[in-house]
Amino acid sequence: MPFIICRVKITNLVSLWLWDHRHVVGIDIDLHSLEIAQENAADLELDIDLIQCDIKNLNLRGLLVDTVVMNPPFGTSNKGADMEFISMGLKVASRAVYSLHKTSTREYIKKTALRNCNAISAEVLCELRYNLPQTYKFHKKKEVDIAVDFWRFVPRAREESRGEASKK
């Protein structure tokens, strides 16, 4: 079944093989990231479709998507940005959302996902070390090594409605 990857440049495209590359849609706000994703997909001989879109304005018919894999911004300077991604993912996915978040925010993520984002379960599958290069001006150090959780969220079963997936 189709699934969606958000912020495609950084997401490790190798993981797509797990899903037998049946139909993959990559979404990013930045065209340059999408071009890199296109090259990565071509190297792996994957046929993926790409959409340039701000995740918080995404409107999809939810029925078609079973899994969302994403690597949201960590929400350090823009608090709550990562929860917006989880919330969108859980509205669109029928099976599961996989996502990376800072280990230091574990309790907050769990509580918010279950209470506000329509998840019936939220579990950390493993803890990773994530080498974060300086990508934004507000990053003070050249690079930092941070602890990151790899999460699996399962959405609550719901009535489907066309084109209403991301409406708040």
Place this chain on the structure above:
Amino acid sequence: MRLLTHNMLASNARGAVTGYPLKLQVVKWSTKEVEPNPDFLRGILPKLDWPALVAATHALGLPELLPETPPTDAELSAEGAAEEEGGPLRRLHRALLEIHIEEGTLVCPDTERCFPISRGVPNMLLHEDEVRN
């Protein structure tokens, strides 16, 4: 962008009711042959919006590609269906997965807001003041 992706994408422009289905205007498209996967097609069929898919093939100038009503599960499961050139399974496979829209426009059905498709990638970005509340 392939028609399977078009089948799930909607507009979030201010004033949109459902924003679906997006009208397709095609300037350039291409075909890339891939191996059909009957299990995938059978699984996806009940989830498709069939009229939206048919309308998209008409916009491509391929009104003969798909029938007005979707193929049955039996048609897709028939022995040799995947090998039958021009059969229902191959037509569905071609429509959903082999046709790529390279250049064109997606138009919101409610607001007429246009979203350009360039080098195969639809640009769904909206300005802050254009977003549906």
